[in-house]
Amino acid sequence: MSDTHLEDLADRIKPKAVSNLLLWLIIGFIVVFIAWASIVKLDRTVHAPGRVVPSSRLQVLSNFEGGVVSAILVHVGDLVKRGQPLVRLDQTQAGAEFGSSEITVGALNAKIARLQAEIAGREPVYPAAATPEVGQQIGIERSLHAARMSDLASLSAAGAARAAQAERAVAEARSAYASRVSARDSAKRQLEMIRPLVDRGIEPQLTLIQLENSAAVAGTDAAQASAAIARAQSAVAEARASLAQVRSSWRAQAGTDLAAAQSEMASRQRSMPALAAKLGRSTVASPVDGRVNRVLVSTVGSSIGAGQPIVEVVPSAETLTVEALVSPKDIAAVRIGQRARVNITAYESGVYGGMDGRVLTISPDATVEERTGESHYTVRVRADAQNFRGPEGQRLVIGPGMTADVNLIGDKRSIMAYILTPFTRLREEALRE
Structure with a gap:
């Protein structure tokens, strides 16, 4: 085979090999791409x-009762924290109502302590004075307790004196009764001794009659003395009962006053949270962290109505x-x-x-x-x-x-x-x- 023929054959084989290689590369790329596209996820x-x-929604702040503006503490655009005061209203009326009720509660606490001690028969222990006004009320209760104890002592002394007098009357009646009984018994003995003598004629009949009269009088005196003892003992019992009644009435009065004071205290305690809330509402504070969107009052001393919008806060x-x-x-x-x-x-x-x-x-x-x-x-x-x-x-x-x-x-x-x-x-x- 000639060199020319070999060269022609080589020229025909080379393009075919390149085409096959390119085909396999394309197939490999497609397989790899399909595998990659199937595995990778987006x-x-x-x-x-x-x-x-x-x-949260725009916070529009107002006051339930309304009032007079005493201070404006923020401006539009200010960043505020939750609980930060924004506008303050005049607190004169709300403060006076709360302060008066607070003093009344302190006074009632002192009164209840005094009355409980009087009923129990001990010295009262008063609560600590939160304010000077409450301290004054405690001083009044101390003075009242001393006066009532003095009154009780006077009533008790008078009752005890009556009881002692009645007891002395009982002693005197008993002494008189003993004397009357002795005289009666003596008259009886004399009568027993003289009767036989009169029967024998030794003593005259008149003597017997006189002794019988004396014995009858002595018996009557003894009976009267016994009745006097009973009356004196009854007087003693009555004096003692009167003394007990005085003390019982004194404590009963304390009990009545205690019930009234406790009832008033319960009423005051129910109203105190409302008064405290009213006083607290006189300072309009932000309920959230945020930014002041609008201040709807501009003048210190101006009056605002109940529920009138005062400040707007955008929460953040x-x-x-x-x-x-x-x-x-x-x-x-x-x-x-x-x-x-x-x-x-x-x-x-x-x-x-x-x-x-x-x-x-x-x-x-x-x-x-x-x-x-x-x-x-x-x-x-x-x-x-x-x-x-x-x-x-x-x-x-x-x-x-x-x-x-x-x-x-x-x-x-x-x-x-x-x-x-x-x-x-x-x-x-x-x-x-």
């Missing part, structure tokens, strides 16, 4: 525009709430608790980044925009703004109304699924009229 993301809304928090408007065709891919990425359009996302969040709520029905006629579902996303900071670490201001780009991150899908989606849709819609 997040399915729903993009939706949104805007920042307050985590470490977490923001963003309302995203999701198209109906994408709503099936959104669920509560789903991860989200929120970018505030006022801050370049390439510089400041975004915020992670979670889906809080999904509106049950779509809302139709009157201007455009487009419908959308409202999805509320809670975003963590704590780490949303500037290059120097400062907190970035985010307020209600700012617009945002919200990416709702759904389930992962392979790249192959994304590639096959048009063909799958075409297969489902094919051969349809």
Whole structure:
């Protein structure tokens, strides 16, 4: 075979080998691509525009009773903390009512302590005086206790004197009774001795008659003395009962006064929280952390009506709430608790980044925009703004109304699924009229 023939054969074989190699490379690339597209998965993301809304509604602060403005402590735009005073109303009337009730409660506490001690028969132990006025009331109760104890002592002394006098009368009656009994017995003995003598005629009949009369008189005197003893003993019992009644009445009066004082105390204690709340409401304080939106009073000394708006506060928090408007065709891919990425359009996302969040709520029905006629579902996303900071670490201001780009991150899908989606849709819609 000539050299020329071999060269022609080699020229024909080389293109065929190159073609085969290229074919195998293409097949290998397709296999690797299919494997890669089947293995690698991407997040399915729903993009939706949104805007920042307050985590809670705008706080419009007012006063239940109304009053006169005594101080305006904030201005529009001020950052305020929860519980920070914003506007103070005149506290004269509310303070006087609360102070008067507080003094009355202190006085009632002292009175109850005194009456309980009087009923128990011990020295009263008074509560500590919270104010000088309460201390004065405690002093009055001390003086009243001393006067009542002196009165009880006087009544008891008078009753004891009557009882002692009655007991002396009993002793005297007993002594008189003993004397009368002795005289009666002596007359009886004389009568017994003289009767035989009269019977024998030794003594005259007149003597017997005289002795009989004397014996009868002595017996009558003895009976009267015995009755006197009974009357004296009855007087003693009556004096003792009277003394006990005096002491019982004294304690009963203390018991009646105690019941009245405790009833009034219960009434005062029920009204004290309301008075304290009324006094506290004279200082209008912010219920949340936030920013002052409007101050609706401008003059110290001006009068405001009950329930009249005074200050508006826009709440702020470490977490923001963003309302995203999701198209109906994408709503099936959104669920509560789903991860989200929120970018505030006022801050370049390439510089400041975004915020992670979670889906809080999904509106049950779509809302139709009157201007455009487009419908959308409202999805509320809670975003963590704590780490949303500037290059120097400062907190970035985010307020209600700012617009945002919200990416709702759904389930992962392979790249192959994304590639096959048009063909799958075409297969489902094919051969349809």
